[in-house]
Amino acid sequence: MLGRTHFFVGIATALIALRPESLPVVVAGTGAAAIGGVISDIDSGTSTAHKEADKIVVAASLALGAVIIIEYNFHIGIYRRLLADSNLYRIMTGSLAFILLCVFGMRQPHRSFMHSLLALFLLSSCVGIIFPEVTPYFTIGYASHLIIDLLNRKREKIFWPMKKGYSFNLCSSKGYVNKMMMIAGILISVIYISTLPYVQEAYAAMLAVLGLN
Template structure:
């Protein structure tokens, strides 16, 4: 399936299942669902998630490098600040874990590790360290991506590192089904957003 289809379906499913009732929950849900919907395809160089993670990794590493240099040269107390504030340490650990898993997944064959239950569990754990409230949305969207890809002819190594893959062989990754899922997913998101606004107003 295309990236936009995964985003539409993943976001629609996550919002339908979890039904966020407050603004912050809705924003968190949409953002987490979008990431969860496409992160599996980081093993495809041209995918949305692959391009995005490259930029994120560059920014993250630059920030760390600058922080280390500033601390070494000027002793501003960054290390002691992090040690005193366990929340920031937890978040930094979660980001590092998430980026490490993505870096490993990026060099794996398509629909192998990044489409597995192992990746789902580890990445969900990383998200839990970063922002626990985002985990359900991320996980549901991630699962929706895997389920959608199982419909295709190309096998998914769901139980990586086992080599055997699974495929329902119902449709091709592109074509009528992909377009139909995009339309249904997008329509569902629009309806869910409209209902949210309606309930808030009335």
């Protein structure tokens, strides 16, 4: 499937499965799920894949940047929860390990290491070192990517380093099913987040601060 489909399906799947109970968790968890949903497509093998990898890096960076901007401007408590679960040494160690794994993955053929259960485990472990509370969101977002890619015609080496790839060969990665999944992911994410009471309260408070309410 295309990157934008993985982005929204990852978010929707994590939100429905985990049902975040506070504003800091829904914001940080949504960002983690979005990154988990797209990051495995940074692997490459052709010039076209390199272009797609660049888009994935941008999408993941935007998701992380959005969380940082929201926390910086509205002080919803993400930073406080991060430090309560972690420390600077853990953040630096986990981030370095995450980056090194991604660099290794970028040099591998498409749908090999980065589309494997091993990568899912290793990268989720890195997130667990950095920010344990959002690890389930990242893991579910990542797992959703691996699962829906199995629907495509191109084989996925989900048990890498084993050479055999798997595919259900049910649909094209750019066809009708992809488009419907993306639309469903967007609708579920928007409806779910917008109906959370604490999100509605935060939105009303923000409008009041801006003098728009």
